[in-house]
Amino acid sequence: GQQLNQSPQSMFIQEGEDVSMNCTSSSIFNTWLWYKQDPGEGPVLLIALYKAGELTSNGRLTAQFGITRKDSFLNISASIPSDVGIYFCAGGDTDKLIFGTGTRLQVFP
Amino acid sequence: NAGVTQTPKFRVLKTGQSMTLLCAQDMNHEYMYWYRQDPGMGLRLIHYSVGEGTTAKGEVPDGYNVSRLKKQNFLLGLESAAPSQTSVYFCASSYRAWEVYGYTFGSGTRLTVV
Numbered sequence: 001g002q003q004l005n006q007s008p009q010s011m012f013i014q015e016g017e018d019v020s021m022n023c024t025s026s027s028i029f030n031t032w033l034w035y036k037q038d039p040g041e042g043p044v045l046l047i048a049l050y051k052a053g054e055l056t057s058n059g060r061l062t063a064q065f066g067i068t069r070k071d072s073f074l075n076i077s078a079s080i081p082s083d084v085g086i087y088f089c090a091g092g093d094t095d096k097l098i099f100g101t102g103t104r105l106q107v108f109p
Numbered sequence: 110n111a112g113v114t115q116t117p118k119f120r121v122l123k124t125g126q127s128m129t130l131l132c133a134q135d136m137n138h139e140y141m142y143w144y145r146q147d148p149g150m151g152l153r154l155i156h157y158s159v160g161e162g163t164t165a166k167g168e169v170p171d172g173y174n175v176s177r178l179k180k181q182n183f184l185l186g187l188e189s190a191a192p193s194q195t196s197v198y199f200c201a202s203s204y205r206a207w208e209v210y211g212y213t214f215g216s217g218t219r220l221t222v223v
Binding site for chain 2: 003004006009033035040041042043044045048088090095096097098099100101102
């Protein structure tokens with residue numbers, strides 16, 4: 001089936017650093033969403049993107065919908081310890097979301 | 110303001126046993142989903158439902174069955190548990206227009222099959 005590949009798989013960064021991660025697909029999506037999962041919890045929606053080329057921000061988070069509609073990017077600026085977790089991209093497919101493999105982020109003080 | 114509630118939160122099964130995971134939502138959502146999460150594999154869709162009385166297969170449906178007899182509940186059944194079904198299971202629900210709101214997830218059920 002469809003799969004979204006995220007990279008990197010994991011990141012270990014120092015507090016205050018900026019973070020970049022991306023998500024690629026073999027299929028075109030008309031909607032891209034980014035979720036964050038805290039340890040022991042379900043994923044929570046961070047940002048939704050609806051148009052190719054769109055750039056959307058939510059506080060220190062900025063996400064972009066790739067021009068080809070086959071990729072998306074998430075940036076986190078000035079990371080803080082509570083940014084720790086797993087970040088998932090998701091592409092909209094008719095009546096369901098297809099999730100990526102996840103990027104695990106660790107932030108050290 | 111419960112949102113999506115999953116029960117149980119943890120369970121250990123022996124190979125061959127059966128069990129049912131319950132997902133309940135109080136937001137009047139039309140769509141409900143069951144995903145499993147495994148290390149390095151992300152979230153993979155097992156089954157989903159676009160309304161009361163409907164179900165559909167997702168990416169990894171084998172070994173699972175589902176039922177949506179009431180709009181607010183979505184049940185996931187394992188008929189004969191196998192070690193390969195050891196995973197964390199997440200239920201999610203959404204309005205028809207999930208593009209705007211995305212999904213609301215439950216907090217997960219951690220299942221171990223020994």
